[in-house]
Amino acid sequence: MMIKMTESAMNKLKEMVVNGEQTPRIDAEIAGGCGMTVKFSIVFDEPRRNDSIIEMDGIQIRLDRFTKRFIDEGTQIDYSDEHGFLVGESFVSSACAIEID
Amino acid sequence: MVDYNNLIFEISRQGRVGSSLPASDVEHVDINDKLPKHLIRDLPAELPEVSELQLVRHYTALSNKNHGIDNGFYPLGSCTMKYNPKINEDVARLEGFSRIHPYQPTETVQGALEVLYELQEELAAITGMDAVTLQPSAGAQGEWTGLMMVKAYHKQKGEARTKVLVPDSAHGTNPASASVAGFDTITIPSNEHGLVDLGELKKHVDDNTAALMLTNPNTLGLFEKEIVEIAKVVHEAGGLLYYDGANANAILGKTTPGQMGFDIVHLNLHKTFTTPHGGGGPGAGPVGVKKKLIPFLPVPRVEKVNEVYVLDFNQPLSIGRVKGYHGNFGILLRAYTYIRTMGAEGLRQVxxxxxxxxxxxxxxxxxxxxxxxxxxxxxxxxxxxxxxxxxxxxxxxxxxxxxxxxxxxxxxxxxxxxxxxxxxxxxxxxxxxxxxxxxxxxxxxxxxxxxxxxxxxxxxxxxxxxxxxxxQAARQPILRYTKEKAVNRETVMS
CATH class of the missing domain: 3.90.1150.10 (Aspartate Aminotransferase, domain 1)
Structure with missing residues (x-):
């Protein structure tokens, strides 16, 4: 599986990996209630069982089985000092939240 | 058996009908002679053509794929998916209720109006409020109705308060309803015990606070032990307290929102009072208020004057009608049946x-x-x-x-x-x-x-x-049936 990574995101990840002990992960944060919203972020934490690993330019990025379902070659990781890491787009599920053209 | 997994459009066969009517004895007319051309379809509507038996099997198969409280355990938090007693259905089907019309003169529907009046009284007693409207068709509309009364109340006092406070554990409908009613919402963080942080609340309560919306017990299932102090803080600033009754199943006969200091309450009859949740409605979200808010209740109000039940439209400060007719009567009737079959002691045991x-x-x-x-x-x-x-x-x-x-x-x-x-x-x-x-x-x-x-x-x-x-379901949702997509679906599945 491949994802897209901007140069600024790659540089920042390399800097953080060198300075820290934990590994980067694409993580899905889920909010529920009426409908379900999934947002993605980059976190640095411990490995989880059943993690998948994406290797890009020597950097290993982990993601768990749940998050992997939502990530594909269209996913992009970007970084800016103002917003931090931005992963793809927020993904919204359920009839309450789907936008209809 | 394959048919039962298909869409009803896919089992359709041209010319098949589910009814048999005698030959028409009126003159045949060509629709093209009667309607303007722009109102006539170029192609016939692609409606399903099936036999009665196919229709019955199709919908029976669909219902078997559904999950409801009659099928099995349904522990959906904050939704109170309890059993809906069948006696409610028996009563709702009585001809005296099921074959009347809301346009009938009130003197011909005294029994139905009596049910509405009695239900208002029962719900007022259960919540500790002074009056109740049965019009709102579900909880969120009840919230909106309550907040419109909050707005009217402050306006009557010459104030234009704009802030509604909600805790961070609130149901999403609370800030949504406040927003639709034209208020700004302020979120109050919970403390380490999952309860409203009184210190944070005090920081945000001021003379621009229209109301605090609270669920008690809250969505963590915890009782707000400082509710009396919370009510005091909001009331001293001139604000009102709104009780979201989503979790009322925890307090029946034990305490009331009125005792806790709330001014407005909505109840979800489909949660606490055993009316069906099914199919997205209809629901019912009655709203109760303390005496000072009675003038703002929606009209018509069901009143009892000299042993006669009447519809009172003459309330000049009312926020107006919020629902057609008198609310979802069939649902209100089921809730009334439940309350009367349980009684006060039964509800406490609930x-x-x-x-x-x-x-x-x-x-x-x-x-x-x-x-x-x-x-x-x-x-x-x-x-x-x-x-x-x-x-x-x-x-x-x-x-x-x-x-x-x-x-x-x-x-x-x-x-x-x-x-x-x-x-x-x-x-x-x-x-x-x-x-x-x-x-x-x-x-x-x-x-x-x-x-x-x-x-x-x-x-x-x-x-x-x-x-x-x-x-894929979110990125490429298929929301409308077309033959082309159905063919593609079959190809993929095979």
Whole structure:
């Protein structure tokens, strides 16, 4: 599986990996209630069982089985000092939240 | 058997009919002679053409794929999925109720108006309010109705307050309703015990505070012990207290929102008072108010004057009508039947059993999941799947696994202030055996996460349709039937 990574995101990840002990992960944060919203972020934490690993330019990025379902070659990781890491787009599920053209 | 899994459009055959009518004895006319050309379709509508038996089998098969409280356990937190007694249905079908019309003169529907009046009185007693409107068609509309009365109340006093405060554990409808009613919402963080942080509340309450919206017990299933102090803080600033009755199943006959200091209450009759949740409606969200807000209630109000029931439209300060006719009468009738069959003592037992069941289940499950607020709860409780997340399995995966055992999953990922949240509300209508069986399955799933996580990650395995591709469903939703898409679907499935 491949994802897209901007140069600024790659540089920042390399800097953080060198300075820290934990590994980067694409993580899905889920909010529920009426409908379900999934947002993605980059976190640095411990490995989880059943993690998948994406290797890009020597950097290993982990993601768990749940998050992997939502990530594909269209996913992009970007970084800016103002917003931090931005992963793809927020993904919204359920009839309450789907936008209809 | 294949037919039963197809759309009704796919079993359609041109010219097949489900009815047999005698030949028409009126003159045939050509529609082209009667209607303007722009109103006539170029092609016939693609309506399904099926026999009566095909129709019956199709919808029976669909209903068998559904899950409702009549099928099995449904511990959906904050939704109070309790049994809907069938006597409610019997009463709703009585001809005296089912064959009347809201346009009939009031003197011909005195019995129906009596039911509405009596239900208003019963709900006022249950909530500790002074008057009730039955018009709102569900909880969120009840919230909006209440907030419009809040606005009218302040306006009458010459004030234009703009802020509505909600705790961070509130139902999402609270800030949504406040926004639709034209207020700005301010979120009050909970403290480490999951309750309203009184210090934070005091920081935000001022002379621009229109109301505080609160659910008590809150969505964590915890009773706001400082409610009297909370009410005092809001009232001293001139604000009002709004009670979201979503969790009223925990307090029937034990206390009332009126005693707690609330000024406005909505109840969800489909939760606490056993009217059906099914199919998205109809629902009913009556709103009760304290005396000072009675002038603003929607019209018409059902009143009793000299032993005669009348519709009172003459309320100049009313916010007006919020629903056609008198609300969803058939639903109101079911709730009235429930209240009268249970009686005051029965309703008190409802809440005691609902709280007992929640705590029984909580104690059985807490060793196997993280419990961020491990204490005596009311009618529901929350667990966290954080422990399982560290093993690579998410709460959503465990919810899907529950489907394999015929259970509807609990509410998940809500409230938002609990990571990987599972919110469980067993209700009072379940047996100990059902609670034990559910607990056994939850414990089995927790063990599977440790020993055989793939069976959880790939769940469900036994349902008609397996794990959905939610990414594709969101990115490329198929929301309208076309023959072309149906053909493509068949190709993919084969």
């Amino acid at each position: 809440s005691e059993s609902a709280v007992l069941h929640a705590n029984y289940l909580r104690k059985k499950l807490e060793p196997y999941f993280d419990a961020p607020y491990s204490q005596i709860c009311k009618h529901e409780f929350v667990l966290s799947g954080s422990r399982q997340k560290s093993l690579g399995v998410r709460t959503l995966d465990m919810a899907k696994r529950l489907l394999d055992f015929g259970y509807h999953p609990p509410t998940i990922y809500f409230p938002l202030n609990v990571e990987e949240c599972l919110m469980i509300e067993p209700t009072e209508t379940e047996s100990k055996e059902t609670l034990d069986a559910f607990a056994d399955v939850m414990i089995q799933i927790a063990k599977e996460v440790e020993d055989n996580p793939v069976v959880v990650l790939d769940a469900p395995h036994t349902t008609v349709i397996g794990r959905l591709d939610e990414v």
